[in-house]
Amino acid sequence: MREPDAMDLGRALTAVATRVAYPPTPTIAPAVTARLSAARETGVRPPLPGLALWTRRRLLVAIAIGVLALLGIAAATRLAVGAFQIREVPTLRPGVTTTPLPETIGRAVTLDEARRIAGFRVRVPLGLAEPTTVRIFSSPFGDRSVLLAWDDPAFPDLAGTPWTLVLLELPGDEEFAFKLVAGQGAVRDVEVGGRRGYWLEKPHQLLLETVTEVQTYLVMGNVLVWDAGEGIALRLETSLPLRDALALAETIR
Amino acid sequence: MEGRPLQDPELIELAKDGDVRAYGELVERYRQIAFRTAYLITRNAADAEDAAQDAFVKAYYALQRFRTREPFRPWLLRIVSNEAKNRARSARRREGLTLRLAEGGPPEDAGPSPEAAATLRETQEALLAALAMLREEDRLVIAYRYLLELSETETAEVLGVRPGTVKSRLSRALGRLRERLPSALGTTELEAADA
Numbered sequence: 001m002r003e004p005d006a007m008d009l010g011r012a013l014t015a016v017a018t019r020v021a022y023p024p025t026p027t028i029a030p031a032v033t034a035r036l037s038a039a040r041e042t043g044v045r046p047p048l049p050g051l052a053l054w055t056r057r058r059l060l061v062a063i064a065i066g067v068l069a070l071l072g073i074a075a076a077t078r079l080a081v082g083a084f085q086i087r088e089v090p091t092l093r094p095g096v097t098t099t100p101l102p103e104t105i106g107r108a109v110t111l112d113e114a115r116r117i118a119g120f121r122v123r124v125p126l127g128l129a130e131p132t133t134v135r136i137f138s139s140p141f142g143d144r145s146v147l148l149a150w151d152d153p154a155f156p157d158l159a160g161t162p163w164t165l166v167l168l169e170l171p172g173d174e175e176f177a178f179k180l181v182a183g184q185g186a187v188r189d190v191e192v193g194g195r196r197g198y199w200l201e202k203p204h205q206l207l208l209e210t211v212t213e214v215q216t217y218l219v220m221g222n223v224l225v226w227d228a229g230e231g232i233a234l235r236l237e238t239s240l241p242l243r244d245a246l247a248l249a250e251t252i253r
Numbered sequence: 254m255e256g257r258p259l260q261d262p263e264l265i266e267l268a269k270d271g272d273v274r275a276y277g278e279l280v281e282r283y284r285q286i287a288f289r290t291a292y293l294i295t296r297n298a299a300d301a302e303d304a305a306q307d308a309f310v311k312a313y314y315a316l317q318r319f320r321t322r323e324p325f326r327p328w329l330l331r332i333v334s335n336e337a338k339n340r341a342r343s344a345r346r347r348e349g350l351t352l353r354l355a356e357g358g359p360p361e362d363a364g365p366s367p368e369a370a371a372t373l374r375e376t377q378e379a380l381l382a383a384l385a386m387l388r389e390e391d392r393l394v395i396a397y398r399y400l401l402e403l404s405e406t407e408t409a410e411v412l413g414v415r416p417g418t419v420k421s422r423l424s425r426a427l428g429r430l431r432e433r434l435p436s437a438l439g440t441t442e443l444e445a446a447d448a
Contacts (some may be wrong), residue, residue: 004434009427009431010398010399012377013399014399016354017383017401019355021356022292023301026288028287028302028306029278029284055347106270107270116259116263122343138270138271142271142274144267211296
């Protein structure tokens, strides 16, 4: 009888591998995600190096709104559509960044990737080519949000950006996009496809909170914000006038 | 979610962005091998579950240091392995590793006769018993490579050694395993176990 060599043993062990009776594998994912979510809520540990604690970020949003509104919050009119909150404030604080949104937020993906990753139906206007830029980012509540931008020359330029259209798609009812508009009456009630929305023509400020940061932008274009149904709020930024913007919004599916 | 399931790198990128649900999908994908890795070290199911859970939490916080295009499995299992070793040290358990064969034999078409099936079972049980008798360093290199079916590269990463070290360590460990097998167990029986 020949003594088994390493090859014999290796093959026999590999054959045994499928027959070992390990204890049943416990369900681990719910406990892990609950611990991570709880840690974020309490600010126990930041998910990213150098990142302010989540609770601190929430505070930062409140402070930023307060500063930008120059103590006008108490008198501000507050409107909300899904994840968007709109405040009419007496004046805007000058000097906020004018960096175009698509270049700084989240990470770049293709439209197909966005559709797979988003967790909701990503909408685009009918008849347009694929967006030039698609970015995906996580909201502070863990939902994925999508930003699409086009440089289609059929539309007028958006001042301060390389784009002609920007569409932001935010899920959920928890507010994490704050728009500050100067002056009473700067926001018009509108309807898009029978759903509630708002139209903002004046330059305004946008505070966008992601899971990693809070960014502030000065928006020079016109903006249509509306409830698109299925728990999604849309924000279309364009230099088109209201009537044309509404017509375009009606094609977004 | 629409379309095909997301690949590891996509889930990892989302998790790096703080997407806890995406990370939950990764946990679900790797929980079995993580738990088994921990069990081979802690030798106790409850400790293995705790170790695996803690390791997944630690891995989440370490994701920013992980290069997304690298294989996630060995990187994760190294964290699991370290966590399980820490837990085993603090538990100071004296119980040995108990690995048993699952009830029932291999599929009927794999065994030519009841006698052959019984011999096969005895051989495989002897292998597991011999494995359990090895010291931890030998036991783990064999278990990672053959029971968990990790590649040599993955085994090296989980053990924190160079791939060449895995080869030599494995060779020595198999030698010591052979010494612990019943003397009656020769190549014929092992070949039958491999059938």
